[in-house]
Amino acid sequence: MNRHLCVWLFRHPSLNGYLQCHIQLHSHQFRQIHLDTRLQVFRQNRNCILHLLSKNWSRRYCHQDTKMLWKHKALQKYMENLSKEYQTLEQCLQHIPVNEENRRSLNRRHAELAPLAAIYQEIQETEQAIEELESMCKSRQSLALWPRLECSSVIIAHFNLELLDSSNPPTSASQVAGTTGLNKQDEKQLQELALEERQTIDQKINMLYNELFQSLVPKEKYDKNDVILEVTAGRTTGGDICQQFTREIFDMYQNYSCYKHWQFELLNYTPADYGGLHHAAARISGDGVYKHLKYEGGIHRVQRIPEVGLSSRMQRIHTGTMSVIVLPQPDEVDVKLDPKDLRIDTFRAKGAGGQHVNKTDSAVRLVHIPTGLVVECQQERSQIKNKEIAFRVLRARLYQQIIEKDKRQQQSARKLQVGTRAQSERIRTYNFTQDRVSDHRIAYEVRDIKEFLCGGKGLDQLIQRLLQSADEEAIAELLDEHLKSAK
Amino acid sequence: MELWGRMLWALLSGPGRRGSTRGWAFSSWQPQPPLAGLSSAIELVSHWTGVFEKRGIPEARESSEYIVAHVLGAKTFQSLRPALWTQPLTSQQLQCIRELSSRRLQRMPVQYILGEWDFQGLSLRMVPPVFIPRPETEELVEWVLEEVAQRSHAVGSPGSPLILEVGCGSGAISLSLLSQLPQSRVIAVDKREAAISLTHENAQRLRLQDRIWIIHLDMTSERSWTHLPWGPMDLIVSNPPYVFHQDMEQLAPEIRSYEDPAALDGGEEGMDIITHILALAPRLLKDSGSIFLEVDPRHPELVSSWLQSRPDLYLNLVAVRRDFCGSQVECACWHLNVHSPGMESKRRYVLPEVT
Numbered sequence: 001m002n003r004h005l006c007v008w009l010f011r012h013p014s015l016n017g018y019l020q021c022h023i024q025l026h027s028h029q030f031r032q033i034h035l036d037t038r039l040q041v042f043r044q045n046r047n048c049i050l051h052l053l054s055k056n057w058s059r060r061y062c063h064q065d066t067k068m069l070w071k072h073k074a075l076q077k078y079m080e081n082l083s084k085e086y087q088t089l090e091q092c093l094q095h096i097p098v099n100e101e102n103r104r105s106l107n108r109r110h111a112e113l114a115p116l117a118a119i120y121q122e123i124q125e126t127e128q129a130i131e132e133l134e135s136m137c138k139s140r141q142s143l144a145l146w147p148r149l150e151c152s153s154v155i156i157a158h159f160n161l162e163l164l165d166s167s168n169p170p171t172s173a174s175q176v177a178g179t180t181g182l183n184k185q186d187e188k189q190l191q192e193l194a195l196e197e198r199q200t201i202d203q204k205i206n207m208l209y210n211e212l213f214q215s216l217v218p219k220e221k222y223d224k225n226d227v228i229l230e231v232t233a234g235r236t237t238g239g240d241i242c243q244q245f246t247r248e249i250f251d252m253y254q255n256y257s258c259y260k261h262w263q264f265e266l267l268n269y270t271p272a273d274y275g276g277l278h279h280a281a282a283r284i285s286g287d288g289v290y291k292h293l294k295y296e297g298g299i300h301r302v303q304r305i306p307e308v309g310l311s312s313r314m315q316r317i318h319t320g321t322m323s324v325i326v327l328p329q330p331d332e333v334d335v336k337l338d339p340k341d342l343r344i345d346t347f348r349a350k351g352a353g354g355q356h357v358n359k360t361d362s363a364v365r366l367v368h369i370p371t372g373l374v375v376e377c378q379q380e381r382s383q384i385k386n387k388e389i390a391f392r393v394l395r396a397r398l399y400q401q402i403i404e405k406d407k408r409q410q411q412s413a414r415k416l417q418v419g420t421r422a423q424s425e426r427i428r429t430y431n432f433t434q435d436r437v438s439d440h441r442i443a444y445e446v447r448d449i450k451e452f453l454c455g456g457k458g459l460d461q462l463i464q465r466l467l468q469s470a471d472e473e474a475i476a477e478l479l480d481e482h483l484k485s486a487k
Numbered sequence: 488m489e490l491w492g493r494m495l496w497a498l499l500s501g502p503g504r505r506g507s508t509r510g511w512a513f514s515s516w517q518p519q520p521p522l523a524g525l526s527s528a529i530e531l532v533s534h535w536t537g538v539f540e541k542r543g544i545p546e547a548r549e550s551s552e553y554i555v556a557h558v559l560g561a562k563t564f565q566s567l568r569p570a571l572w573t574q575p576l577t578s579q580q581l582q583c584i585r586e587l588s589s590r591r592l593q594r595m596p597v598q599y600i601l602g603e604w605d606f607q608g609l610s611l612r613m614v615p616p617v618f619i620p621r622p623e624t625e626e627l628v629e630w631v632l633e634e635v636a637q638r639s640h641a642v643g644s645p646g647s648p649l650i651l652e653v654g655c656g657s658g659a660i661s662l663s664l665l666s667q668l669p670q671s672r673v674i675a676v677d678k679r680e681a682a683i684s685l686t687h688e689n690a691q692r693l694r695l696q697d698r699i700w701i702i703h704l705d706m707t708s709e710r711s712w713t714h715l716p717w718g719p720m721d722l723i724v725s726n727p728p729y730v731f732h733q734d735m736e737q738l739a740p741e742i743r744s745y746e747d748p749a750a751l752d753g754g755e756e757g758m759d760i761i762t763h764i765l766a767l768a769p770r771l772l773k774d775s776g777s778i779f780l781e782v783d784p785r786h787p788e789l790v791s792s793w794l795q796s797r798p799d800l801y802l803n804l805v806a807v808r809r810d811f812c813g814s815q816v817e818c819a820c821w822h823l824n825v826h827s828p829g830m831e832s833k834r835r836y837v838l839p840e841v842t
Contacts, residue, residue: 269565271529275573354623355726355783361546361549379565380566380605380608382605382607384607384608385608
């Protein structure tokens, strides 16, 4: 009778990254040893990869769905193909004569694939080690296979009910290999050693999966850019719930910038009556600002019984909306502005100027004639400073249009979108009466709105989850395309 | 009517009303509507805009916005911390706004009322009657910076470029050049003592006093140029008085009553100081040096023909630029780049005279 040991990794979708090793015995005599092992938590918790790639499924593992399983196979296939391509390229470049131009592009592709192929190689080797480790546990007879293992400190714990009863503690691996029976103490030792070994290998493969994941996710062109964040209150039939909400959201992003040690520069602020906000814009600069804020663009909805303002008289739940637009800021070279395309208006009386006139109105309006974009700025007393700011905002808007064109060409089915398609999407609801914030794209809910609106850890966690989901979708898309092209 | 207004006023603002002390200044004897002691910034701007408009003060809204923002500690109303827009103001703040606004009612320029203004992003003190820098002159500075950047081989060595500013006023041009050209040195001259001390003050505020020499002298007098500590210059920059004399009386009261006429009046054709500066070139300007001037819209042609009549100066009008307001609007002024070619040209010119 083959009592075999099933070891599989069971990872909780929690941010602590606890690894639970369920060592389960498939037999009518059932014993479960439950161990918690803290794994190295990496910068971003890539739970999903292990969902995708762990080999042993269990019906009891309810977090998975068939989609994951499919992805897992597709990813395997994808990596296999990449590996083959890499090897073919290597052959090609070494043995087959190619002309200069082809050689260059082949070289480029070769360089692209090299890191992926290397990681894949390592993953395969590590998985083989796991397989061998597991197969050791399958049957008693496999004890004889021990000397063949390369690992220097491998000790296999053989969990077998029969073995549990035996005695004679082993003092070395070879001794164990030689004996046919183990006593309880041996069992325990072997158990521990095996788990240690397994842990090391698991850590290694986890790291490799992470590397693979990172390498596969397509890099977003504009991730490292600074942004211009614009907020606009929505319209309601009455009351100023939208304006109040807009101010709270703008404050939230200001606090978030502080939390992330970014710089927040106010460009425009148009308040409404009673402390609300019609429209505002700010320039946020720092590390990876666009990367973090890009999924904040869209319609944010609020549901509350207003405490202040016009709407508070009737104690009823009101719904309002506001929109957030996140524009990546280009470098000067990214957006070419032809002076002929621009009309610069200053708000001075037509006619004399210079020494003949003393004016204090230093506001500037820029009109980009081909696109009809208009940008105004009266933030500074110095007219030339206002002009600089207006140019910056104009560049960002034009840049956004360029990006739009790019994105529109890629027909994407992703849930997490950036760009104008996302602008009119209702992405998040802030329900004050139930004290709950829900992001509709990833079905994520968080409690304690007040804390969330402080723009600290709460918001950061949500954003991390969004980024994670986006990466998952990106890989899924990648695999989709690969499958389609393979057919 | 006035007496009746005052009586009503006294009745309305009796002691103990609203509990706050309000020091009403009755110096202007104008019946003004009472202000609630709890007014917010937005309400105040609205109120004073109305007052200014009624009295025909130009830029009514801008003036009240700048005054209120200034009292609340911001440069512009737009940049005011949003929370302050609707908060009630203290009585001292209200009093301050009232005082500043009453000066606006006397047509004092906002820059003198606030005592400061910005130029090229620098905050400078403003004191009457020293000339208030105009936004168009910011463009002149931009142009100079572009030119210097192009001749980058000269820039970078300490003390380079060496710049002379004629008629420095508040020091706007000199200090903005110094702050954006870290290696440069500037000699700033003006014939008014008030301008000299104001430029000194601004230089110290901006910690640029080490690289600027401020000299009180009149460039139009014959011997003045011998008193300069350094020479020759890489650049001469100026916003000289260029208003045609007959246009002086049409200037707005803000300018006529508060700014130094000597900073504006350029003589019959507005060319007096301009020609003096250009005439300095042989003595003060290096070869391949440039003179950058702001002038009246009518001057480019006049300057061009004047230069042709003075070949001994070896100067060419190489470029003109108008202010950036676009072609729909009449231009406010022109900027000129007058260039002194190298020694080669000079030598070539001299030869024909020898027969």
